[in-house]
Amino acid sequence: MRNFAPFLINNPMKRIILLAFAAVSMSLMAQHVTPLNIQITELKLDSLRLLYQSEPTMYRAALNVVAASLDKNEDELKAAKAQLKTEQTHAKEVEEALKDATQLTAALTKLYAKEEAELKTMQKNLEKQQRTLNKHRDLNKDTRETHMLLLEKEQKELAYALREVADRQRAVTDMESTLRKARLNLDDYIHETEQKAAELTKLETTHKERVAVIKAEQKSAKALK
Numbered sequence: 001m002r003n004f005a006p007f008l009i010n011n012p013m014k015r016i017i018l019l020a021f022a023a024v025s026m027s028l029m030a031q032h033v034t035p036l037n038i039q040i041t042e043l044k045l046d047s048l049r050l051l052y053q054s055e056p057t058m059y060r061a062a063l064n065v066v067a068a069s070l071d072k073n074e075d076e077l078k079a080a081k082a083q084l085k086t087e088q089t090h091a092k093e094v095e096e097a098l099k100d101a102t103q104l105t106a107a108l109t110k111l112y113a114k115e116e117a118e119l120k121t122m123q124k125n126l127e128k129q130q131r132t133l134n135k136h137r138d139l140n141k142d143t144r145e146t147h148m149l150l151l152e153k154e155q156k157e158l159a160y161a162l163r164e165v166a167d168r169q170r171a172v173t174d175m176e177s178t179l180r181k182a183r184l185n186l187d188d189y190i191h192e193t194e195q196k197a198a199e200l201t202k203l204e205t206t207h208k209e210r211v212a213v214i215k216a217e218q219k220s221a222k223a224l225k
Helices: 011-029 045-051 056-135 141-221
Strands: none
Touching (some): 045 056, 056 141
């Protein structure tokens, strides 16, 4: 009688479930990037000049306040850039995990299909042996019954093994569907990181331009009496 233990050991299945669960969990943990909430300080130099046109000292002090606010913006931009890098790294890690899980599900689909085919072949062979045994009328009763019981036991084990592999096939099919959904979620997340990166670049450019303007204005304001 054939030993069916190899068919019933689910180490690959356990591995795929763990990897796929990790990949899907990671994709669900961060479905959206943290939005940017940075307002680059407005300069409003014309208003400041008008307000402090006869008070150069106060004007310089007002410019310093604006410069300090821009310094704060710089810290905010640095923090946002670091956060974006973490989000981009997270997306890459999830993508790699999904890739591994998808490859494993594909491999298991082939493996279980082959396993099912082998089991069905064995089942047909047993049925053939049973038909052959029924034709051997010259065998004594004990021999026939003993052999028939053995074949029936093997048939039951094969039927169990086929149900078990069918369960694993359904589990892999379900996991494939879940991984496809997780891939779509990840694509949306990656798109958000790309949009955030573009928005952050614009904010950095605006900040750089305004810092240059305020520095030039501060330099000019030093000459005011």
